[in-house]
Amino acid sequence: MGTMGRSESGLKKGPWTPEEDDKLINYIQKHGHGSWRALPKLAGLNRCGKSCRLRWTNYLRPDIKRGKFSQDEEQTILNLHAILGNKWSAIATHLPGRTDNEIKNFWNTHLKKRLIQMGFDPMTHRPRTDIFSSLPGLLALKDLIENPEQAIRIQNEAARLNNYLTYILQPPPPSLGADLPSLALPPPPPPQENFFQDSIAFGHMPDLVTAGQNCSSDGSWITNTGDATSYRGAQMWPELHLDDSFFREIA
DNA sequence: AAGAGCGTCAACCGCAGGCGA
């Protein structure tokens, strides 16, 4: 940095000194922050307003909770990230005392890596389907290329399966039974045990919370925020209110 | 002992959106 911590305008950049922190804290305690642009001059700081705002909101604010993230907090971040993606400020509103910057850093340096190590895609929160995990499929494809008869047989199976899926995914007709398509396939299998878990946002998610700590017996998680971020698997749906602020947020 | 490599996190940058003139 050729400007030695000073911007073109001569304003200081880089780490804050304790003296600067004191000036900022004292000024805001007495006057509030008001206009961030005007603040540095009024507080006697040679910084831009943006730098002051950032220092205050991410570090000096009295309600900031510092220190390690608890397992509850980790789980909450993970679950909210599965719904909200990289909406750090939205996630931060559900973690009192934590800043978006802190959460973002924690995600990038800890949780993301952990998900990758566990074989999950950190963006989709689903098991990775990259080149390595799809290797068996690619090998099967190679087999098919080398065995055209097998390929035709599987193509036919795929076509029948496609018809079948199209049928079962249709909304149910007024009267069932009489007009079933003549498919040589068994009736649709009953939903599996985890059917509803898989159809909700985090049913597939790895649980980072130690067993028994915040998990209910069915393996679903419960946060202690008491709002819509809590859930108990499929049981949550009857209680879903679309006007809930959380769901408005993610809509 | 030293320096290369890596992890962490505070701080910066650029952009987008809200709002008032």
Added chain:
DNA sequence: ATCGCCTGCGGTTGACGCTCT
């Protein structure tokens, strides 16, 4: 309608400290 100002957000950078070789 549009322009400028202000704030907030998400991505990225860079300094620092720790670990490894």
